[in-house]
Amino acid sequence: MTRMRxxxxxxxxxxxxxxxxxxxxxxxxxxxxxxxxxxxxxxxAAGKPPVxxxxxxKDQSLLFRRSEAFCLEPVGWRASQGRDRAxxxxxxxxxxxxxGAEGPGLAVNIGWSRSxxxxxxxxxxxxxxxGPDHDGQVLLVSDVAAPGLAPSEPPSLDDIPNNHFAxxxxxxxxxxxxxxIYAIALWRRxxxxxxxxxxx
Numbered sequence: 001m002t003r004m005r006x007x008x009x010x011x012x013x014x015x016x017x018x019x020x021x022x023x024x025x026x027x028x029x030x031x032x033x034x035x036x037x038x039x040x041x042x043x044x045a046a047g048k049p050p051v052x053x054x055x056x057x058k059d060q061s062l063l064f065r066r067s068e069a070f071c072l073e074p075v076g077w078r079a080s081q082g083r084d085r086a087x088x089x090x091x092x093x094x095x096x097x098x099x100g101a102e103g104p105g106l107a108v109n110i111g112w113s114r115s116x117x118x119x120x121x122x123x124x125x126x127x128x129x130x131g132p133d134h135d136g137q138v139l140l141v142s143d144v145a146a147p148g149l150a151p152s153e154p155p156s157l158d159d160i161p162n163n164h165f166a167x168x169x170x171x172x173x174x175x176x177x178x179x180x181i182y183a184i185a186l187w188r189r190x191x192x193x194x195x196x197x198x199x200x
Contacts, residue, residue, distance in 0.1 A: 006186065014182040018175040025171035032164035039157055053106060053130065057137040064155055068127040069106050069140055071097035077118035080134075083153040084112040091116045092152045094139060097123060107139035111149025121146035131155030 045064040053069035054062055074095035082092030092112050099105035108126050111119065126142045132155065133139040145151045 010182070014178055018178045021171045021175035021178065025168040025175070028164045028168035028171065032162065032168065035160075035162045035164060039160060039162060042157055042160065050127075053140055054138065055105065057105075057107065057133070057139075060132070060136070060138055062130045063132065063138060063160075064157075065130050066128070067130050067140055068125060069097075069108075070099065070125050071095065071106055071108055071123035072100070073098050073123045074108075074121065079116035079118070082109075082112060084150045085153055087153070090114045093119055093146070093149060094133070095121065095123075107133055107137065109139055109141040109152050111142065111145030112152040113149050119146045119149055129155050132159050 042064045045062075046066075048065055050066040050068060051062055053067045075098050076096040078094040078096070079091045080094065081089065083089055090112055091114070092109050095108045095110055097106040097108055106126075109128075109131065110121055110126070113119070126140055127144070128140050128142040130138050131141045141152055141155055143151065
């Protein structure tokens with residue numbers, strides 16, 4: 001009987017690749033546990049006392065906390081798709097505010113409308129909830145809308161995705177497929193037993 005020779009280098013490569021995929025799956029499970037703890041902190045934030053708005057717009061430690069800040073004047077406007085408190089789709093209006101001589105230091109969601117046109121709002125004290133903005137930054141969602149606008153939908157935990165479990169399952173499936181496909185390839189290249197020569 002002819003013994004099948006297993007190629008060393010391809011086997012090492014497939015094993016290493018499958019190992020990395022399994023490691024990535026386990027890492028995603030750890031990320032899931034971390035994210036669940038983070039979401040629990042965010043749920044508890046609503047009952048905590050108000051805090052000053054963070055100076056660093058990328059500081060997400062205060063997400064979903066009540067806060068207040070003073071907008072000296074808007075220096076730029078952004079309109080992005082959003083909802084009002086009734087759930088109607090439209091445009092939320094975000095002002096990049098000057099808070100001191102250093103320039104922009106505060107982003108404020110000052111309200112919602114059906115039009116993307118910037119509202120006429122000149123700044124002032126803003127009280128509301130710290131919510132997520134673009135590029136990992138945070139903004140202040142105002143409780144009171146600017147004149148001509150309606151209050152925007154408050155920040156929701158639905159804005160913080162927690163899909164790490166699905167990613168973990170995907171990596172485990174990829175690892176199983178890699179090993180399975182390689183096993184099938186080895187089985188197909190298995191040499192067949194040679195037939196004895198015919199006698200003349």
